Each structure stands twice: as structure tokens, then as C-alpha cells.
Amino acid sequence: MADSGTPGGETLLFLTDEQLRRGIEAMFFAYRAFTADPDRLLEEHGYGRAHHRALHFINRQSGLTVTTLLALLGVTKQSLNRVLRTLIEDGLVESRVGRRDKRERQLFLTEEGLTLERALSEAQRGRMRSAYRAAGPQAVAGFRQVLEAMMGADLQRIYQQMKEE
Amino acid sequence: MADSGTPGGETLLFLTDEQLRRGIEAMFFAYRAFTADPDRLLEEHGYGRAHHRALHFINRQSGLTVTTLLALLGVTKQSLNRVLRTLIEDGLVESRVGRRDKRERQLFLTEEGLTLERALSEAQRGRMRSAYRAAGPQAVAGFRQVLEAMMGADLQRIYQQMKEE
DNA sequence: TTGGATAGTCAACAAGACTGACTTAAAGTC
DNA sequence: GACTTTAAGTCAGTCTTGTTGACTATCCAA
Numbered sequence: 001m002a003d004s005g006t007p008g009g010e011t012l013l014f015l016t017d018e019q020l021r022r023g024i025e026a027m028f029f030a031y032r033a034f035t036a037d038p039d040r041l042l043e044e045h046g047y048g049r050a051h052h053r054a055l056h057f058i059n060r061q062s063g064l065t066v067t068t069l070l071a072l073l074g075v076t077k078q079s080l081n082r083v084l085r086t087l088i089e090d091g092l093v094e095s096r097v098g099r100r101d102k103r104e105r106q107l108f109l110t111e112e113g114l115t116l117e118r119a120l121s122e123a124q125r126g127r128m129r130s131a132y133r134a135a136g137p138q139a140v141a142g143f144r145q146v147l148e149a150m151m152g153a154d155l156q157r158i159y160q161q162m163k164e165e
Numbered sequence: 166m167a168d169s170g171t172p173g174g175e176t177l178l179f180l181t182d183e184q185l186r187r188g189i190e191a192m193f194f195a196y197r198a199f200t201a202d203p204d205r206l207l208e209e210h211g212y213g214r215a216h217h218r219a220l221h222f223i224n225r226q227s228g229l230t231v232t233t234l235l236a237l238l239g240v241t242k243q244s245l246n247r248v249l250r251t252l253i254e255d256g257l258v259e260s261r262v263g264r265r266d267k268r269e270r271q272l273f274l275t276e277e278g279l280t281l282e283r284a285l286s287e288a289q290r291g292r293m294r295s296a297y298r299a300a301g302p303q304a305v306a307g308f309r310q311v312l313e314a315m316m317g318a319d320l321q322r323i324y325q326q327m328k329e330e
Numbered sequence: 331t332t333g334g335a336t337a338g339t340c341a342a343c344a345a346g347a348c349t350g351a352c353t354t355a356a357a358g359t360c
Numbered sequence: 361g362a363c364t365t366t367a368a369g370t371c372a373g374t375c376t377t378g379t380t381g382a383c384t385a386t387c388c389a390a
Contacts, residue, residue, distance in 0.1 A: 131314035142307020150296035
């Protein structure tokens with residue numbers, strides 16, 4: 001983008017198909033490991049990855065509406081609803097009628113929901129923390145830069161917005 | 166690991182729960198984008214992500230056995246089999262009886278399989294390439310370092326092995 | 331040669347995504 | 361006040377992709 005194709009320069013070094021393929025495979029393997037720890041915990045509770053994602057974002061942005069959560073997760077209403085219903089029935093999530101707009105439902109974690117979210121989050125952070133430690137601060141900065149560039153403009157806007165709330 | 170907890174140093178700067186959470190969210194959003202391009206292509210052909218993964222590794226390591234592929238993908242034999250069967254029926258993959266051990270099946274891509282694999286791979290590499298360009302060589306090195314640390318020792322061994330073949 | 335381990339296949343099932351059609355309630359508009 | 365739009369939720373049905381259990385074929389070793 002800001003890079004004006006320096007011919008033969010180091011820019012080309014890491015853009016061979018082989019290098020790109022290494023990156024693709026690294027993403028595949030790393031993502032699998034990344035979800036493995038919380039997955040184990042979830043299974044003990046009879047939940048799936050979908051429940052984890054819902055808990056994560058409700059915790060992250062307490063009081064968010066169903067539509068907002070939908071946009072963050074990128075799934076359909078029906079798909080989210082099944083997950084949300086079980087979480088509400090099990091007393092992990094509370095759904096209150098919106099204050100300003102009564103059509104909306106605002107979502108909150110209960111004490112129990114918070115407890116599970118923390119356990120899941122801690123399992124995931126543990127792996128992230130040791131990866132960060134092993135790789136060092138400079139690598140971490142690069143890691144985030146590449147991921148942000150990879151997610152594309154639309155997701156980047158959503159991702160950056162969450163920073164400020 | 167090699168890091169001896171420099172108190173107050175820059176090591177601590179990026180290990181706050183907030184920083185770790187940013188990393189977790191970046192992984193989530195980036196992985197979604199990462200799979201989105203091939204997913205579109207796959208849908209046109211009536212395939213899913215599982216078919217993509219199979220094609221990728223069969224291409225990567227032509228003639229590999231079902232068991233080897235199983236280990237790479239980390240799924241059950243039965244799950245892979247359904248995917249593999251459709252690929253064979255559709256003439257994208259060829260399954261030959263193992264030369265040494267007749268119990269084994271060796272897997273190869275046909276011309277048609279190679280064509281689809283290249284299209285999928287190119288869609289995915291496109292995004293990876295522009296992310297790499299945008300972030301720069303140093304960031305890319307860091308990206309890979311963190312992913313490798315994150316995947317853990319077991320997967321790292323598998324991942325590194327593939328390098329040399 | 332018999333018996334156990336390994337490689338792969340077939341069948342049935344469950345989770346979690348999807349689409350489409352519909353209801354209810356509230357908000358906004360003419 | 362009647363009409364339209366929006367937010368949420370529901371019902372029904374499908375698809376992909378994961379699971380377990382039972383089975384066949386082959387290899388190897390006692």
C-alpha cells in the first residue's frame with residue numbers, strides 16, 4: 001500500500017508462495033491450539049464454542065443489544081438465539097428490556113456467567129501469555145499488526161471501536 | 166521461558182489482561198477474514214472448509230496416507246472419510262493402494278483437484294500477501310514467531326517437519 | 331496359523347451453522 | 361390513528377462437520 005515495490009529488496013524476500021503458505025499453515029495450527037483450551041472447559045459444562053464467543057462479547061461490552069452481538073459474531077439471529085436461550089435458561093446471562101428502546105434486549109452476565117467467562121478467558125489468556133513471553137515484545141507488535149491488516153477494513157473498524165469503550 | 170521477569174520492564178507492558186484480550190480478539194476476527202475468501206469459492210463448488218483443508222495437505226505432501234492426513238487435520242478418521250469420499254467421487258482426489266503396505270491408501274490430487282486447490286490457495290494467499298505488505302517484514306517475522314509459540318510443542322513438531330519435505 | 335494390531339470404511343447421530351417464513355411489540359411517520 | 365419499519369424471538373427444515381460404534385482387510389509376530 002504505502003510500499004512502492006522496491007525491486008529485489010527485502011520486501012520480496014518473504015512474499016514467495018512458499019512463505020505465504022507457511023503463514024497460512026501457521027494460522028491453521030495456531031488457531032486450533034488457541035481454541036483447544038477453552039473447548040475442553042466448555043465441554044465439561046455442555047457448551048460449545050458459540051457459547052464462549054457470546055460470553056466473551058457480553059462480558060466485554062456489558063448491556064449490549066442482541067443486534068450488536070449479532071454484528072460482532074457474524075452469525076444469523078436464529079443461530080445466536082439457540083445459544084443465547086440456553087445461556088439465559090442456565091442463568092449465565094440476563095436479558096433486560098432496553099431502557100431507551102423497549103424493543104431492544106440488553107444482555108448482561110450474571111455472577112455465574114462471569115465466573116465461567118473468567119475461567120474460559122483465563123484458559124485462553126494462559127496460552128496467549130506464554131506465547132507472548134516466548135516471542136518477546138517486538139514479535140507481539142508484529143503479530144498484532146499482521147492480524148489487523150489481515151482482518152480487513154470492515155472488521156478493523158469494529159475491532160478498533162471496542163478499544164475505546 | 167528464557168525471560169527472567171524483569172520487574173517494571175517492557176516485558177510487563179504487553180502482558181496486561183487487556184493486552185492479552187486484544188490479542189484474543191484479533192485472532193478471532195483475523196481468522197474469520199482469513200477463511201472468508203476460500204469459503205466463498207468453496208460454496209460455489211458445493212464444498213466446505215474441511216474439503217479445503219484436505220486438498221491443501223494432499224497438495225502439500227502428495228502421496229500421503231489417510232492416517233498421516235488425519236494427524237495433520239486433527240479430526241477423526243470417520244469425519245475425514247466422508248469428505249475424502251466426495252472428493253474422490255468428484256474426481257479431485259485419487260486414492261491408490263499403498264505400495265509397501267496394502268492396508269494404506271495413498272492420496273493424490275488429480276488435474277482437476279490441483280486446479281481447485283490452486284484457486285483456493287490463491288484466494289487465501291491474496292489476503293495474506295496484502296497483510297504482509299501492509300505490515301512489513303519485521304512484523305511478519307513477529308507474527309510467525311507468536312503463532313509458532315502459540316501452537317505448542319506438539320503441533321510445532323508437525324509444522325516444522327513439513328518444512329523439510 | 332492363529333490372534334492381535336493397524337488402516338480404512340460404513341452407518342447413525344449431534345452440534346451448530348444456514349435459509350425462509352412468521353409473530354409480537356415498539357418506534358417512527360404520514 | 362393507520363401504516364411502515366425495526367428489534368427480537370420462534371418454528372421448521374437443511375447442510376457441514378464433528379462424534380461413536382461396528383465392521384472389513386491387511387499385516388505381523390508368537
